Amino acid sequence: MEPAQRSWFAWISAGLGLSALLGVLCFHFPELLTSRDFRAVYSEQFARQLLLAGLVVAFLLGTLAILRNRNKRVALVGVGSAALAVLLGGATVHFDSIESTPFSLGLDWFVISLFFSALVFIPIERMLPVRPMSPLRHEWRTDLAYFFMSHVLVQFLLIAVTASTSTVAAFAAFPALKAAIQSLPVWLQFLIAVFVADLAQALLHRAYHNIPWLWRFHAVHHSSRRMDWLAGSRIHLVEIVLTRSAVLLPLVVLGFSAEAINGYVILVGVQAVLAHANLRMDFGWLEYVLVTPRYHHWHHARHADYVDVNYAIHLPLVDMLMGTFRRPPRGQWPEEYGVMKLETVPRGVWAQGLMPFSPRKAYADYVGGNGAAADHGGQGSPSSGASNQ
Known part of the structure; x- marks a missing residue:
């Protein structure tokens, strides 16, 4: 035995x-x-x-x-x-x-990325957790499968994204603006690129939450009931293509250098993982400058007051400009994570992949079912009156 x-x-x-x-x-x-x-x-x-x-x-x-x-x-x-x-x-x-x-296939990217992500984040999350939990927590296999798919299919995704952005960019020409941007030092191009890209993704991110047919794709990402470095990988493949296209398009159209764009790609890879990490750290005033785990955790909170806030993934300034900035009281973390209506997202990679194309509105085997209270320490659920989260 x-x-x-x-x-x-x-x-x-x-x-x-x-x-x-x-x-x-x-x-x-x-x-x-x-x-x-x-x-x-x-x-x-x-x-x-x-x-x-x-x-x-x-x-x-x-x-x-x-x-x-x-x-x-x-x-x-x-x-x-x-x-x-x-x-x-x-x-x-x-x-x-x-x-x-x-x-x-990006199998090498999957193996090396998984190795170093686990090597860095598992010890940190064990030392400074928001909630003590095992890396092999509930539904870790689901999130590892998403991590596998997004990394192994990276070459196909890049081809799809590059083709879509290049096609649209071919119809847009701003030679004077391009020349002005390309005359800037690379470090300044990088900072501007981060702002432009974050603004583009935040606008699309808000659309995911407010347009029902887009929400069905984005609900997969918000269905995670546990937040850690691996949970951020739970993203529908259609959403990956849409988001990467929307983010890269303005960078290509405006003519940012390859070095600045590559720097942004590295930043988003690191910060997207960090923002979802099970990491209890007080970043103080830095929460007004950069998106930190606590800032983004509240975006994933199963709480009606945080349904439509904190869309940025890099700069809280973007949310301030959009009117969607909300910094919770210092030291407070969400009691519960996930979509407001748990039964609208099924359990498992394949069921979640098909969900946006299914006419069904509820599922018998859904995220949070079969002992969700035990998964979350028996905490009560906030009101589920909102339809999107």
């Missing part, structure tokens, strides 16, 4: 073993499984060393968990995956020069 107590050694082994196996597959099929743009960020030697470290740790921790008779099935997944990775060549796989292909 499996021990009732969870073994972190077993789960870490399983995570690293499976990641190592995916990494070996990336070495075998780099043209198909790795992102061309992301390959330029890291070296082959770095990838091999990271893969080797993952294999060693997966074997050691998995073996220790098995010897201690703790979560043996999970530990065997880690050891077995690592063993298969070694049989497939491990960190010694050789490959020829990578040929150009029109499409590829």
Whole structure:
């Protein structure tokens, strides 16, 4: 019988073993499984060393968990995956020069991003949590699946977004404005790009909350009942394409440099994860300057007073200009997260993906069902009189 107590050694082994196996597959099929743009960020030697470290740790921790008779099935997944990775060549796989292909999957982006995000945020969230909870909390598999899809499909999403923005941008020409922006130093272009992009996404974000057919896509993101670094990944693929197109379009039209746009992309990747993190920190006056976890947590609050506020993901100034800025009293955090009408969002990746196209208005198996009160410490729900959140 499996021990009732969870073994972190077993789960870490399983995570690293499976990641190592995916990494070996990336070495075998780099043209198909790795992102061309992301390959330029890291070296082959770095990838091999990271893969080797993952294999060693997966074997050691998995073996220790098995010897201690703790979560043996999970530990065997880690050891077995690592063993298969070694049989497939491990960190010694050789490959020829990578040929150009029109499409590829960002499996390397998924593995490396997951590894470092977990390495940074899991310890921080354990030390300074808003609510103490395990990283393997309720519905973590759902959010990991979203993390997987958004990262692995990154190349397809970038192609779709680039095609849509470039097509529209071709009809817009502002040579004088472009020349003025391009004459600015890169650091100033970056700051302006952050403001422009955040304003564009905040306007679309507010439309998600106020236009019913758009809300059905965005409700997937707000259906998370737990907030942590992984919860921010729960985004419908249609919303990803719409939002990225709306954000990149003004940057392309206005002619910002590639360096400024790349800087913005890095910032949004970091801050979007941070804003959802289960991180209780008092940022004080900085909450008026940058979007912090507490600021964005209240946007996800299952509370009627916060249905239509705090749309920015970078700059609270954007919400101030839109009239949607609300800073809760210092030290206060939401009692509960999620959409106001829980039964309108089903449980699970596939059901949520189909939800916006379904005529159904309620689901028997929905987020927060089957013991939601236990998930949230038995806290009472605020009034669910509002339709959107």
